[in-house]
Amino acid sequence: MARSDDGKRNFALRDTSGSESSVFSGRTPRQAALKAARRLDPADGEAAADREDISLREKGTKKVHHYEGWAWVEEAPDDKPDWMPQRITKANVSKKGIEHLEEI
Template identity: 75%
Template sequence: MAQDTDKRNFALRETGGEEPSVFSGRTPRQAALKAARRLDPADSEVAAKANSTTIQLREKGTTKVHVYEGWAWNERAPDDKPDWMPTEITKGNVSKEGVEHLEEI
């Protein structure tokens, strides 16, 4: 089993500076993809990308804020899906916009 020592925590920042959720991943992009799947999904990827949302993730213990444009859409599950998986799943994608630094935490 993989060790959790490589994982880092990223707090989702809202416009007021609140941090209601924490996502973990080895890279900021991995955490951003998890956050993107929680967005309100569109019917297709094209429609979703047109209505992308800014996702800001602060790396815990630092003042670095990773900024992404994220979008989500619903898609039919693959034919070889396990029994527990629903027939429609939410997929997400992100595009990195840059890194900002906060004055203080």
């Protein structure tokens, strides 16, 4: 398992055919899944957000972490920094399980 000096691991986003398009890094699979979920088409409010499947293979392993993710747009907090836009994209994920691949 390849880890960087800061403890972050790389996770490849997999589609249903098994091809890997993007790589997200994080200390945990959930952290990488949240980054991937923020790239989903955001809904106007969390309640209206569609759930989508997210599969991430940990680089250097045969483990695929499966999540259900969703994203939405909401108003930024009142104490936001000047550079932050007025409306921000937020995301959440729910773990569905881990799959162990036979081969990569």
